[in-house]
Amino acid sequence: MTCIVQMYEKPKLTNPVLIEGLPGIGFVANISALHLIRELNAQSFAEIRSSFFQDFAITAEKGQARFPVNELYCHKGRMNERDLIILHGNTQALTTFGQYELSGHILDIAQELGCNYIITLGGLRVPGKVSTPKLYCAASDSQALNEALSLGARNLGGQIFGLAGLLIGLGRLRGMEGFCLLAETPGFYPDASAAHEALSAVCRILNLDVDLSRLDTAAKATHDILKSFGMTVRPAQKGAGEESRFRWLI
Numbered sequence: 594m595t596c597i598v599q600m601y602e603k604p605k606l607t608n609p610v611l612i613e614g615l616p617g618i619g620f621v622a623n624i625s626a627l628h629l630i631r632e633l634n635a636q637s638f639a640e641i642r643s644s645f646f647q648d649f650a651i652t653a654e655k656g657q658a659r660f661p662v663n664e665l666y667c668h669k670g671r672m673n674e675r676d677l678i679i680l681h682g683n684t685q686a687l688t689t690f691g692q693y694e695l696s697g698h699i700l701d702i703a704q705e706l707g708c709n710y711i712i713t714l715g716g717l718r719v720p721g722k723v724s725t726p727k728l729y730c731a732a733s734d735s736q737a738l739n740e741a742l743s744l745g746a747r748n749l750g751g752q753i754f755g756l757a758g759l760l761i762g763l764g765r766l767r768g769m770e771g772f773c774l775l776a777e778t779p780g781f782y783p784d785a786s787a788a789h790e791a792l793s794a795v796c797r798i799l800n801l802d803v804d805l806s807r808l809d810t811a812a813k814a815t816h817d818i819l820k821s822f823g824m825t826v827r828p829a830q831k832g833a834g835e836e837s838r839f840r841w842l843i
Contacts, residue, residue, distance in 0.1 A: 595691075596698050600639040604667040604706065609676035610799060611703045611711045611771075615663065615685050615756055619716030619778030620815050622757065624788035625795070626681040626714075628811040632803045635666035635679055641698055645691025646684050663695070665702060673800040678703055685755050696759045700767060710737075711764045711771030712799075713757040714791050717749070718780035726790045731758075732772035733765040741772040744794040749775060785812035 614626020629635065646661035663682035670676045680699060686692045703711070717729055730746035731753060732738035742748070752758070757773050764771055774794060776787035785808045796803050 595645070596641055596643045596694050598639060598641050598698055598702070600702070602638050604636070604638050604669075606667060606669065606676040606678070606706050606708075608710075609667070609678050609703075609706055609708045611678045611680065611699075611708050611760070612795065613711070613713040613756055613760055614679060614681045616683065617685075617715045617755060617757060618718050618780040619776070619782070619784035619787050620812075621716040621776050621778060621784060621787045621791055622714035623681070623815045624783055624785060624808065624811045625792040626679050627815055628788070628792065628805070628808055629668070629677070629679055629801075629803065630666050630681060631811065632807075633668045633677070633801070635668040635677065637664055637666050639665040639702060641665075641682075641695065643686055643691055643695055645686035645688050645694070647687065663699075665699075667706075670800075671802070674802065675799040677799070677801075678706060678708055680756075692755065692759055693763075696756055696763050699756075699760065700764055700769070704767065704769070709769050711760050711769055712795060713760050713771070713773040714795070715753070715755075715757040715773065715775045716778040716780055716784060716787055717775040719777045721779070723777050723779060723786070726777040726784075726787045728790055728794060729775045729777075730772050731761070733761050733770050737770045737772045740798060741774060744774070744798060746774060746794070749773075783812040783816045785809045788812065 614622040641663040650658040661684040666679040668677040728746035729749040730741035776791040778784040778787040
């Protein structure tokens, strides 16, 4: 077993935008994706499981087993809103091979649904307290970069680990455009403030009518989900070997 994709239905979308929302630094993407799903009443249409996800299950209160999974949701835009494909999950792959394979399957599905544009989200760890998070960006090409810069983001220098970077890079090889948007965060907890800055920018560029006042609720839900999978521990509490398994966080 490597990746297994189960598609419940094939939604009919018009030029949708793929928004990535997997766990990372400050869980910015995770919070943002969950909030979009709830506020837009987005519908689940596919899930992906991989042998490169974490190797355990979590038991719920009534005895059900919950597994590491990535899910894809769709939203049919209203009025001037863009159609969306939203990627949400409780893990990323734990190996380089697994990350590339997972990215490939996600891009296959997105392209099959007519997607040519990708927006990935994440946190940029900074020391100390962050009062008003700044946004940073990287893009597939100059046009997408200008679109990100127009949102008030700054050019990012450095590395972007995980799917936040891979989807943009691999998407470009398929002729897809897009950008990665990172919000400053201390990175040790689900950061609703950082998610607010990132998601507000996304809503502006995609003409999404989304109430951002309940982001704290999404942050709390994200914390509860990820805590059960052991993913909300401060880096200082991890052993050296354990920390390396989570280097993909961004």
